[in-house]
Amino acid sequence: MARPGVRVADSKKINSELFTLTYGALVSQLLKDYENAEDVNRQLDRMGYNIGVRIIEDFLARTSTARCTDMKDTAEKIQSAFKMYLGVNPTVTSWSPASDEFSLLFDQNPMTEFVELPESCLSLKYCNLFCGIIRGACEMVQLEVTSWFVQDSLKGDPTTELRVKFVKKLEDAMPAGED
Amino acid sequence: MAIYSIFILSKSGGLIYQYDHTSIKIEVEKTFTYPLDIQLVEQNKRIVVAFGQKDGINVGHNLLAMNGIQLNGTLLDDGREVTPFLADQSNFPLCLKFGRPKLSTNEKIFLASMFYPLFAIASQLSPEIKSSGIEVLEADTFKLHCFQTLTGIKFLIVAEPKQLNVEHLLRRVYELYADFALKNPFYSLEMPIRCEQFESNLQLLLEQEKIGVNNV
Numbered sequence: 001m002a003r004p005g006v007r008v009a010d011s012k013k014i015n016s017e018l019f020t021l022t023y024g025a026l027v028s029q030l031l032k033d034y035e036n037a038e039d040v041n042r043q044l045d046r047m048g049y050n051i052g053v054r055i056i057e058d059f060l061a062r063t064s065t066a067r068c069t070d071m072k073d074t075a076e077k078i079q080s081a082f083k084m085y086l087g088v089n090p091t092v093t094s095w096s097p098a099s100d101e102f103s104l105l106f107d108q109n110p111m112t113e114f115v116e117l118p119e120s121c122l123s124l125k126y127c128n129l130f131c132g133i134i135r136g137a138c139e140m141v142q143l144e145v146t147s148w149f150v151q152d153s154l155k156g157d158p159t160t161e162l163r164v165k166f167v168k169k170l171e172d173a174m175p176a177g178e179d
Numbered sequence: 180m181a182i183y184s185i186f187i188l189s190k191s192g193g194l195i196y197q198y199d200h201t202s203i204k205i206e207v208e209k210t211f212t213y214p215l216d217i218q219l220v221e222q223n224k225r226i227v228v229a230f231g232q233k234d235g236i237n238v239g240h241n242l243l244a245m246n247g248i249q250l251n252g253t254l255l256d257d258g259r260e261v262t263p264f265l266a267d268q269s270n271f272p273l274c275l276k277f278g279r280p281k282l283s284t285n286e287k288i289f290l291a292s293m294f295y296p297l298f299a300i301a302s303q304l305s306p307e308i309k310s311s312g313i314e315v316l317e318a319d320t321f322k323l324h325c326f327q328t329l330t331g332i333k334f335l336i337v338a339e340p341k342q343l344n345v346e347h348l349l350r351r352v353y354e355l356y357a358d359f360a361l362k363n364p365f366y367s368l369e370m371p372i373r374c375e376q377f378e379s380n381l382q383l384l385l386e387q388e389k390i391g392v393n394n395v
Contacts, residue, residue, distance in 0.1 A: 053368065058357040060329055064350065067329055140330045175190065175331030176299035176312055 016087060016110045023111055027126060037124040044125070048132020056137035059084070067141065071166050074143065075102050078134060078164065086110055090162070100166040103150070105159050117154045125149050130162060142170040182345075182385055183321060183337040185352065186287075189369045190331035192295030194288045196360075196372040200385050206243065206278035207235040213271040224252040226261055228277060236277045244276040294335070298325065324349060332356075348388060355380050 026047075030040045059065075059081055068074045075092045082104070083089050090104040111127050125131075131147045138145045144167040151157035183203075187196035217231035219242065226242035242250055242261070249256045255264070264270055282290070298312035316323040317340065326334045326349040334349050334356075359377035360366050366374055 054361040057328070057330060057332075057353075057361050061350070061354040061357040065329075173331075175327060175329075176295075176302050 017113070020110055020113050023129070024115065027124075031121065031124070037121045040121075041123075041125045041128045044128035045132040045135075048129040048134075049136035050132075051129070052133040052136020052138075053140050055085070055133065056140045059137070060141075068143070071099050071102065074138070074145075074166075075104075075164070078104070081137075094161075094163075096165075102164055104162040104164065106153075106162070107159065109153070109160050112154055112160075115154060122155065125152070126154055127152075127160070127162075134162075134164060139170070142173050144168050144170055181339045182342065182348070182388065183339070185381070186291055186294075186333075186335040186337075187352075187356065187372065188291055188295065188333040188335065191369065192292050193369070194291035195370065196377075197284075197287050197291070198378070198381060202281070204278070205235075205240075206276060207240075208244075208274060208276040209234055209236065210272050210274045213268045215265065219265065221253055221262065225280065226250070226253060239279075240277040241280045242275060243278050243280070246274050291335075294325075294333075298327075298333070326350070326353065328353060344388070348384070351384055352381065355384065 027040070027044070030043055031037070034040050034043065062084070063080070065077060068077060079090055079092055088106060088108060088110060090106045092102055093105055094103040095101070109127065111129075115126060117124060117126065127149070131149070134147045135145060145164055146167055147162055147164040149161065150163050151159055151161035153160045181201040183199070183201055185196070185198045185200065186194060189195045217233065217236065218229045219226050220229040221227075228236060228238050228240045228242075230238065232238055244250055245255060245261065245264070250261065253261050255261060265273075294313075302310045302312040312327060313323075313325055315325070319340070321337050322340045322342065322345075324336045324338065324345040326346070328334075332353075334352050336345050336349055336352075338345055355377060356372075359380055360372045360374050361368075363374050363376070366372065
C-alpha cells in the first residue's frame with residue numbers, strides 16, 4: 001500500500017474483513033490449484049516465509065527494537081508484531097523447561113473469522129502462513145526457529161495454539177559489528 | 180547544511196542503491212598561452228593537474244574540455260590525442276576547462292564494497308568486546324554516517340560536517356526502504372533498487388529535511 005506523503009505516524013489502517021476475505025480467497029484458490037491439503041500447507045508456509053523476510057524490515061524500521069538476547073524477548077516481540085499487524089494480542093504461555101519453546105494462544109483470530117473447514121480438508125492448516133512468516137522474519141535477524149499449530153479452533157479445539165521452538169542462532173549470517 | 184549522497188548496501192556488501200543529492204560542481208574555464216604554466220600528467224587514462232595551482236584550478240582536477248570540445252579520457256571527442264596537441268605551440272592560445280570528475284557507477288560500486296570490510300575491521304579493532312562497526316566517519320569536508328540494521332543492511336549518508344539530525348534521517352530512509360522497496364512485489368531482495376516510488380519519496384524526504392519541516 002502506498003502511503004501518501006512521507007510522514008505517517010501510524011501506518012495505514014484497513015478493514016480487517018477485507019484482509020480476512022483476501023486471505024480466504026488465496027487459500028481457496030490454492031486448494032483448487034493443488035487439491036491436496038498437504039501441498040497447500042506447504043505453499044502457505046512458503047508464501048509466509050517470503051512475507052516474513054520482508055515484513056521484518058518494516059517491523060524493525062517502525063519499532064526500532066534491539067536484538068533479542070533470549071527467547072523470552074523474542075516471544076514478546078512476536079506478540080507485539082501480531083498486535084501491530086493483525087490487531088490481535090496472543091498470550092504467550094507453556095514455556096518449555098529449557099525456555100526454548102513457547103506457545104502463542106489466540107482467543108480470537110481475525111484470519112478465521114468467517115471460516116468453517118469442510119470435511120474434505122481436515123488436514124488443512126488454514127493459518128499456516130503464520131508459521132512461515134515467523135520463520136522468515138526470525139531468520140533475517142539470525143534466529144532459526146520452527147513453528148507449528150498444536151491446536152486449531154477451526155478443528156474443534158478450544159483455542160488456537162501456535163508453538164514456536166528455537167533451533168539455533170545463525171552465527172555465520174550475523175552482520176559484522178553485531179556478533 | 181547539505182546532504183551530499185545516500186548509499187544503501189545489501190547484507191553481502193553490494194551497492195543496491197545510490198542517490199546523489201547536492202553535488203558541488205566545480206568547473207573552471209581559462210584561456211592559456213604557450214607554454215602552459217601548470218603541470219599536467221596522465222593518470223588512470225585522465226589528464227590530471229599535478230602541480231601549479233591557480234585561479235581555482237587545483238591539484239587533482241581533471242582536464243574536461245579543450246576549446247569547448249569535450250574530452251573523452253585522454254582523447255578529444257573527435258579522436259585526437261590530447262598530449263601532443265598540448266605540446267604544439269601553434270595550437271595556442273587554448274581554452275581549457277578543468278574540474279572534479281564525477282564518480283562513475285563502477286567507482287561507486289567499488290567504493291561501496293570497500294566500505295564493507297572497513298566496517299568489519301573497525302568492529303574487530305575495538306578494545307572492548309562487542310563493538311559496532313563504523314557509525315560516523317569524519318573528514319574536514321564531509322561526514323559519513325552509517326546505520327546498520329539488525330538484518331545487516333547498511334544505510335550510508337554523506338553529509339556536510341555540520342549537518343544535524345542525520346541519525347533521524349537514516350531511520351526515515353530505512354522506513355522508506357521497508358515501505359517502497361520491500362512491499363513492491365517486483366523487487367527482489369539483495370538486488371539493486373529500481374523503484375520509482377522509493378526514489379520520489381526519498382527526494383521528498385530530503386526536500387523536507389532541507390526546509391526543516393521534518394525536524395521531529
